[in-house]
Structures are given as C-alpha cells and as structure tokens.
Amino acid sequence: MADLKTNFAGxxxxxxxxxxxxxxxxxxxxxxxxxxxxxxxAVWKTIGEPIINVFSRYGSVDxxxxxxxxxxxxxxxxxxxxxxxxxxxxxxxxxxxRQTIIASLMVExxxxxxxxxxxRTEDTGADGIELNFGCPHGMSERGMGSAVGQVPDYxxxxxxxxxxxxxxxxxxKLTPNVSDITYIARAAVKGGADALSxxxxxxxxxxxxxxxxEPQPSVAGKSSHGGYCGPAVKPIALHLVSAVAGxxxxxIPISGIGGIATWRDAAEFIALGAGTLQVCTAVMHYGFRIVxxxxxxxSNWMDERGHRTLAEIRGRxxxxxxxxxxxxxxxxxxxxxxxxxxxxxxxCWTACEDGAHQAxxxxxxxxGGPVVEIIEEACVGCNLCAAVCPVQxxxxxxxxxxDYAPVTWKEYAAGxxxxxxxxxxxxxxxxxxxxx
Amino acid sequence: xxxxxTQLAANFADIAPPLTVDAALLEANKCLFCHDAxxxxxxxxxxxxxxxxxxxxxxxxxxxxxxxxxxxxxxHSCARACxxxxxxxGACVLNDRDEAPIKIALLQRxxxxxxxxxxxxxxxxxxxSGKRVAVIGAGPAGLACARDLRRRGHAVTVFEAKPQPxxxxxxxxxxxxxxxxxxxAEVQDILDLGVELKTGSTITAIxxxxxxxxxxxxxxxxxxxxxxxIPGEELRGVVDALTFIEHLKTHPYRETPVGRNVVVIGxxxxxxxxxxxxxxxxxxxxxxxxxxxxxxxxxxxxxYELAKRDGCGFRFYTIPERVMxxxxxxxxxxxxxxxSETMPCDMVIVxxxxxxxxxxxxxxxxxxxxxxxxxxxxxxxNAAAEGVAAAKQIDDMVRTHG
Numbered sequence: 078m079a080d081l082k083t084n085f086a087g088x089x090x091x092x093x094x095x096x097x098x099x100x101x102x103x104x105x106x107x108x109x110x111x112x113x114x115x116x117x118x119a120v121w122k123t124i125g126e127p128i129i130n131v132f133s134r135y136g137s138v139d140x141x142x143x144x145x146x147x148x149x150x151x152x153x154x155x156x157x158x159x160x161x162x163x164x165x166x167x168x169x170x171x172x173x174x175r176q177t178i179i180a181s182l183m184v185e186x187x188x189x190x191x192x193x194x195x196x197r198t199e200d201t202g203a204d205g206i207e208l209n210f211g212c213p214h215g216m217s218e219r220g221m222g223s224a225v226g227q228v229p230d231y232x233x234x235x236x237x238x239x240x241x242x243x244x245x246x247x248x249x250k251l252t253p254n255v256s257d258i259t260y261i262a263r264a265a266v267k268g269g270a271d272a273l274s275x276x277x278x279x280x281x282x283x284x285x286x287x288x289x290x291e292p293q294p295s296v297a298g299k300s301s302h303g304g305y306c307g308p309a310v311k312p313i314a315l316h317l318v319s320a321v322a323g324x325x326x327x328x329i330p331i332s333g334i335g336g337i338a339t340w341r342d343a344a345e346f347i348a349l350g351a352g353t354l355q356v357c358t359a360v361m362h363y364g365f366r367i368v369x370x371x372x373x374x375x376s377n378w379m380d381e382r383g384h385r386t387l388a389e390i391r392g393r394x395x396x397x398x399x400x401x402x403x404x405x406x407x408x409x410x411x412x413x414x415x416x417x418x419x420x421x422x423x424x425c426w427t428a429c430e431d432g433a434h435q436a437x438x439x440x441x442x443x444x445g446g447p448v449v450e451i452i453e454e455a456c457v458g459c460n461l462c463a464a465v466c467p468v469q470x471x472x473x474x475x476x477x478x479x480d481y482a483p484v485t486w487k488e489y490a491a492g493x494x495x496x497x498x499x500x501x502x503x504x505x506x507x508x509x510x511x512x513x
Numbered sequence: 514x515x516x517x518x519t520q521l522a523a524n525f526a527d528i529a530p531p532l533t534v535d536a537a538l539l540e541a542n543k544c545l546f547c548h549d550a551x552x553x554x555x556x557x558x559x560x561x562x563x564x565x566x567x568x569x570x571x572x573x574x575x576x577x578x579x580x581x582x583x584x585x586x587x588x589h590s591c592a593r594a595c596x597x598x599x600x601x602x603g604a605c606v607l608n609d610r611d612e613a614p615i616k617i618a619l620l621q622r623x624x625x626x627x628x629x630x631x632x633x634x635x636x637x638x639x640x641x642s643g644k645r646v647a648v649i650g651a652g653p654a655g656l657a658c659a660r661d662l663r664r665r666g667h668a669v670t671v672f673e674a675k676p677q678p679x680x681x682x683x684x685x686x687x688x689x690x691x692x693x694x695x696x697x698a699e700v701q702d703i704l705d706l707g708v709e710l711k712t713g714s715t716i717t718a719i720x721x722x723x724x725x726x727x728x729x730x731x732x733x734x735x736x737x738x739x740x741x742x743i744p745g746e747e748l749r750g751v752v753d754a755l756t757f758i759e760h761l762k763t764h765p766y767r768e769t770p771v772g773r774n775v776v777v778i779g780x781x782x783x784x785x786x787x788x789x790x791x792x793x794x795x796x797x798x799x800x801x802x803x804x805x806x807x808x809x810x811x812x813x814x815x816x817y818e819l820a821k822r823d824g825c826g827f828r829f830y831t832i833p834e835r836v837m838x839x840x841x842x843x844x845x846x847x848x849x850x851x852x853s854e855t856m857p858c859d860m861v862i863v864x865x866x867x868x869x870x871x872x873x874x875x876x877x878x879x880x881x882x883x884x885x886x887x888x889x890x891x892x893x894x895n896a897a898a899e900g901v902a903a904a905k906q907i908d909d910m911v912r913t914h915g
Contacts, residue, residue, distance in 0.1 A: 141538075141542035141570065142538055142539045142542050420606040420607070420609035420610050421547075421551065421606055421609065422545045422547040422548070422550075422606045423547055423548035423549055424545060424546070424547065424548065426548055427548040439549070442549065442551070442554070467545050467610070468610060
C-alpha cells in the first residue's frame with residue numbers, strides 16, 4: 078500500500094489530509110472525533126480576541142439537485158476565549174501525539190499582540206502556526222484577515238514579527254481576493270514564512286431571495302459579502318496553487334485548500350504542487366467519515382499507478398502548466414462520435430451549432446441511423462461536444478497527425494516554424510431555416 | 514362480503530400518485546433537454562417536452578403548464594391517462610442509455626396540477642371574429658377544437674347529448690387513472706373561455722347547423738358497445754363495458770353492481786379497464802375471455818401486466834358460445850380446443866369494441882371531423898390533437914372564405 082506519510086515543512090503527519098480551519102475544528106470534541114476517523118491533521122478554528130457572531134451565517138448554492146455545489150459564510154473567527162481554545166489544543170496534542178495540530182491565529186496588527194499570542198500558542202505543543210491573512214469578511218473591516226493578506230508589506234511585516242518568536246513552522250494562509258497572488262506569496266517568503274496555505278475563501282454573495290430581495294444569507298433582512306468555498310471554487314484554487322507552486326521565488330511547501338471533496342481532487346492538488354490538503358466544506362456537508370475514502374481512494378490510485386510515496390506525484394503536473402504562447406499550434410484534434418453509444422439527444426449538435434463552430438451535421442431522425450455526424454473540415458477540436466455529451470466515452474477527441482513539427486505562438490510570431498494547413502471551412506457555416 | 518369504503522377508496526386511488534416537489538425537481542433535472550426531442554415527436558400534440566420540464570427545474574410551473582396546455586388543451590387528463598409507455602416516455606433517449614425514461618407524465622401532471630388547483634387561467638379568448646362554429650360532442654376532440662377556436666376569437670356552441678361534458682374523460686377512463694371531478698375541472702377551464710355548452714342536446718342532422726354556423730366540427734365519438742350475437746345475451750347480469758364503467762364513475766363505488774365471479778369478453782384496453790375495476794370493486798374472480806392468443810391482444814402490454822397484478826384471470830383461445838342462466842346469468846359456455854365447457858359466473862361484461870354512430874356526416878368543406886369517430890377509437894391525446902388541428906383548419910377557412 079502506498080505510503081501517505083507526510084513531512085510538511087518539518088511537520089510530520091500520518092496522511093496529508095488535514096481539516097481546514099473552520100467550523101469543524103472549533104472544539105476538542107470535534108477534532109478528537111476527526112482524528113479517530115482518520116484525519117492526519119487539523120488546523121484549529123482561528124483564535125483571536127473572541128468575537129460575537131450573527132446567527133445566520135452560511136449561504137449555499139445548489140446545482141440542480143446537487144446541494145452545496147458552492148457555499149459561503151459570514152462567520153468570524155472563534156467566539157470562544159483564547160484560553161479555552163489553547164487548553165483544548167494542548168489536550169488534543171497530548172491525546173493524539175501522532176496527528177498534526179496547527180493553531181490558526183489572527184490578532185490586531187501590532188508586534189506585541191502577535192508576540193503574545195504566538196508564545197501562548199507554542200505552550201500548547203501545537204505542531205505549527207497558521208496565520209489567517211485571508212478571511213475576507215468582517216475581520217477585514219477591523220484591519221485583520223484579508224486586510225493584511227491583500228497588502229504585501231503588511232503580510233511581510235507580520236510574518237517577521239511572528240518569526241521573531243516562533244519556534245514551530247509558520248504557515249501563511251493566503252487570500253485569493255487579490256490581483257496576483259504571487260506578490261503576496263513572495264512577501265510571506267520574504268518575511269520568513271515556512272510554508273503557505275491557499276486558498277482562503279472568495280468574496281461572494283450567494284444569492285438573493287426573490288420574494289423579499291434579501292441577499293443571502295440574510296440577517297434580519299440584510300446581508301454582507303461572505304467567503305465562497307466548496308466544489309465550485311476548486312478550479313480557482315488549482316490555478317492559484319499552481320501559480321504559487323510554479324513561482325521560482327516561492328519554493329516553500331504549500332498546503333492546498335479549496336473545494337477538496339474527493340481523493341481525485343486531492344490528487345490533482347498534489348500533482349500541482351500541494352504538500353498537504355485542507356478540507357472544510359465537504360466535512361460540513363458529509364462529516365468526518367469522508368476521510369476514509371480520501372485515504373483509500375488516493376492509496377488505491379497510487380498503488381494502481383505504481384506511485385509509492387506522495388513525493389513521487391507532488392508537482393508532477395506543474396511542468397505542464399505553461400503560458401498560452403508556449404502551446405503547440407500544430408497539435409490538431411477532431412471530435413469523434415461513437416455512433417453505437419449515441420443516444421440521439423442531439424445536445425452536441427445544439428452546443429456546436431449555437432455555441433461553438435457549426436461543425437456537426439444533423440441527419441434525419443426517421444432513417445434509423447445516426448442523427449449527428451462531425452463535419453471534419455469545420456471541426457476545430459474545441460471539446461465542447463464531448464463536454465455536453467451525456468454518455469461516457471461516446472464523443473472523444475482524437476489527434477489528427479500531420480507532418481509538421483510543433484510550433485508555438487511565440488516561435489511563429491518570431492517568424493520561426495511552420496503552421497500545418499488548416500481547413501478553409503472554419504467559420505463559414507451559415508444558418509438557414511431549412512437547416513433546423 | 515362487500516368491501517369497506519376505505520378499501521374501495523384505496524382500490525380506486527390514483528394508480529400513479531403525484532410527485533412531491535422534491536421528486537419533481539430531481540426528475541426534471543435528470544432531463545437532458547434534447548434537441549428535436551424524440552418525446553415531442555412521439556406526442557400526437559407535439560408538446561415541447563424538454564421545454565416544459567426545464568421550466569419545472571427552474572421553478573416556473575406556470576410557464577411549464579402553459580407550454581403543455583398551449584399544445585394540448587387536455588394536457589391534464591393526458592398526464593394521467595396517456596399510454597406514455599408507447600408515446601413520449603417510450604421515446605425518451607434515456608431508454609438507450611439503459612435507464613428508466615424521464616417520468617414525463619408525472620412531471621406533466623406536476624405542472625398542470627399547479628395551475629388547475631389554483632384555478633390559474635392561462636389563456637384568453639381572442640378578439641371577436643364575428644364567426645360562429647358549432648361543435649357536436651363535448652369530448653376531448655370537440656372541446657380541444659372549441660378551445661382553440663375561442664382563442665382565435667370565434668363564437669363556439671358545443672352540443673352534447675350527455676348531461677355532463679367531457680365525453681369519455683368524464684364517463685369512460687378507468688377510475689384509478691382519472692376521476693370525473695378532475696376531468697370536469699379541466700373542461701371548465703375550457704368553458705371559461707366563453708364556450709356555449711348545450712348538454713342533453715342530441716344532434717340528429719348536421720345540415721340545419723350549416724345554415725346557422727360558419728363551420729361545424731363533429732367529434733361525436735363512437736357508438737355503444739357491439740353485441741356478442743350469441744344466445745343469452747339479454748340475460749340480467751350481462752352488461753357492456755362502457756355502461757359498467759360509466760355507472761362506476763357517476764355513482765358512489767358501493768352502488769355499482771358487480772358480480773362475485775365476473776367474466777369480461779374481449780382483450781382491448783377497455784376490457785382491461787373493465788376487468789381490473791370489477792376486481793377492485795370486490796369481485797372474487799374477474800377473468801378475461803379472449804378468442805385469440807396472448808400476443809393478439811390489442812391492449813397495451815403494461816395494461817395486461819396491470820390486470821395480472823390485480824389478480825385477474827386470462828383465458829385465451831376461448832370462444833363464448835352461450836350465456837347460461839334462467840333470467841339471470843349463471844354461467845358462460847365457451848368452446849376451447851379441448852371442447853365446450855361452462856364457466857360459472859354471475860356477471861358478463863362485454864368489451865368487444867364500439868360500433869359507429871348513426872349520424873350522417875355530409876361531404877361539405879365546412880364540416881370537420883375528429884376524435885374517435887374519425888380515427889376509429891384512439892387515445893385522449895389523439896382526439897385532442899385532431900381537435901386542435903381542426904380548429905386551425907376552421908380558422909384558416911372562415912378567415913379566407915368567410
């Protein structure tokens with residue numbers, strides 16, 4: 078069986094699956110239960126001067142009947158006394174020495190306040206500290222959270238203060254609500270951060286109640302933008318993880334966060350450079366028990382692929398993330414329809430005709446044969462038909478070999494290389510009522 | 514022993530109960546939204562099925578019902594009584610993905626129930642055209658025609674021989690599929706567009722109407738059940754299927770006489786309706802007698818399955834020769850390959866098809882025909898489609914030539 082043990086910036090974990098800082102890591106009871114279920118670590122709900130929360134806190138976005146495709150919250154950091162949190166962290170660490178426990182911290186932006194909280198936290202025996210520079214709602218209005226994480230100088234400054242006294246690894250949690258996350262990541266590195274975690278939640282309003290015009294989640298008729306998370310944000314998180322992991326000026330471990338719900342999600346984050354994985358929304362939806370399949374699925378996949386350790390797959394997809402101008406213009410694809418699998422819904426035709434390149438032809442339904450076929454000379458290999466097709470492996474994209482050497486835009490624009498010939502029929506399709 | 518009221522109510526409860534809101538959303542979201550959808554092709558009224566299902570998914574039930582009822586004025590009763598297994602649901606592409614088809618009928622009911630229960634009037638009469646049309650027969654064909662004529666602004670008078678409108682929707686659909694009050698509520702929606710209805714009015718000749726109206730639509734359905742033509746047919750206890758079903762649908766369940774041992778002669782869909790309802794009324798045995806084989810039955814396969822589930826018996830290659838009894842039925846003598854035998858029974862229901870009506874339909878370009886009397890006997894949806902098509906033709910005619 079694959080070895081899932083992890084060493085993340087010097088922090089040892091039995092597996093890479095950590096609970097992200099949030100509602101599931103609010104108490105001793107929750108974290109202990111999670112560790113019993115198999116979680117490798119937990120980042121405690123952010124500790125700071127206790128706050129007062131509103132009652133209505135979470136908003137959800139469904140996709141069809143799939144609940145919580147996206148999720149947001151306007152909950153603040155822990156509303157429990159700092160001393161209580163620290164006491165319970167110490168207790169968890171004492172009772173679960175093998176599992177990783179990280180304290181997430183957020184205090185006002187002065188040196189003494191940070192020195193004080195870091196020292197008190199280290200007394201608990203916590204394995205590391207995560208600096209919450211990402212919370213986008215409420216705390217940011219008070220000059221904390223993303224108000225810090227959106228300004229490189231503030232980020233660097235506070236990391237420096239923390240590192241002045243910290244003896245355990247310091248992880249800086251980044252906000253995605255910035256124009257270029259690598260600026261912030263570099264500032265954290267400059268300040269002395271040992272690792273990064275990303276992404277925190279994304280500014281959002283999840284919806285409006287059309288009966289009352291109240292934005293959601295509503296608090297006595299009003300709302301405030303909240304932090305968006307859940308499966309919907311995974312692609313954004315993957316991009317930002319790859320951007321930071323691929324930045325040669327960063328080069329410190331990354332804990333991946335953002336919509337991770339399955340082992341597949343986890344494997345993708347690892348392939349793009351994540352060392353550990355943090356999960357919150359999926360646990361809020363289905364509970365701690367999901368860790369069983371996270372571990373089992375990842376492990377089985379690694380065994381099947383012959384990967385023995387996480388180090389063997391970490392960052393494996395990173396070299397394949399490039400600039401657009403580095404992509405090969407002579408790589409040509411053609412959609413292929415397996416007519417034996419086609420159920421004749423014609424979704425591919427509609428999508429291609431209205432939404433793409435008019436490269437599918439309809440055939441009469443009443444002849445009993447195929448009802449759609451690819452117009453090869455018009456197909457630009459865009460993948461849309463394969464994306465909308467409701468049958469697995471019915472539409473596949475096949476490479477059309479040619480005798481031309483690969484050529485990138487960068488080369489081509491510089492007068493180098495040759496473009497393989499392209500169909501003259503691209504963009505020539507016209508609609509007439511008879512083609513309906 | 515007679516069945517209790519509770520048992521009878523359970524026996525005649527909706528065979529396909531409505532979807533809950535959650536189930537409807539789940540089902541609606543499964544629809545692929547096919548282009549040029551086979552379900553729409555399969556429907557004689559060509560309801561835009563993907564469009565109405567998508568509207569259910571977005572919570573636009575009013576819009577959904579409008580899509581349905583715009584194409585089919587009897588979209589509500591069709592949702593309950595249509596043979597969808599051989600129409601829209603049978604054509605669903607999910608069948609080709611080895612999955613159950615979308616529950617189109619139940620979704621259609623979900624949307625149409627919404628407007629019917631709230632008495633939401635989706636359509637309005639068109640501006641008065643000054644033209645007048647007579648419709649003979651207030652069944653699905655006649656009323657579908659009437660509704661679309663009213664939407665186009667023509668004055669419509671419907672003549673109906675029965676005391677209530679709705680035709681077989683009111684009097685002839687199996688009780689567990691469609692109840693008369695629902696059928697009448699659906700009809701009322703159409704009448705509310707300003708259709709003049711004359712019930713208890715039997716038309717014996719069409720020509721006089723042509724003098725008073727710009728066009729005439731004939732939707733009179735078929736005549737009474739054909740006779741067996743065997744001795745003993747006049748005995749008490751021999752009843753035709755339509756009369757039996759009509760009695761059941763217009764009286765409290767307990768008041769419809771049913772035998773202890775019932776034989777139903779015939780194997781069409783009406784025969785199935787009769788045999789299952791006899792069983793559900795409390796008959797100890799209810800048996801279909803059919804002169805040909807299982808594969809020759811004209812009933813739909815799922816109707817056959819339903820009757821078997823109800824515990825009804827089937828005797829194939831069994832030819833009725835004589836109804837036995839002294840004033841009252843006490844048996845049916847039949848001939849089979851192994852000779853003659855008498856099946857003991859105290860009720861014989863005849864369901865061997867309906868005859869034609871005696872009304873002569875003149876060949877006149879202003880006379881239009883639709884429904885069972887034109888197609889020889891089909892489904893509500895066929896009658897509705899023909900009524901709708903005739904309304905368009907009548908509209909074209911009176912506007913062009915009138």
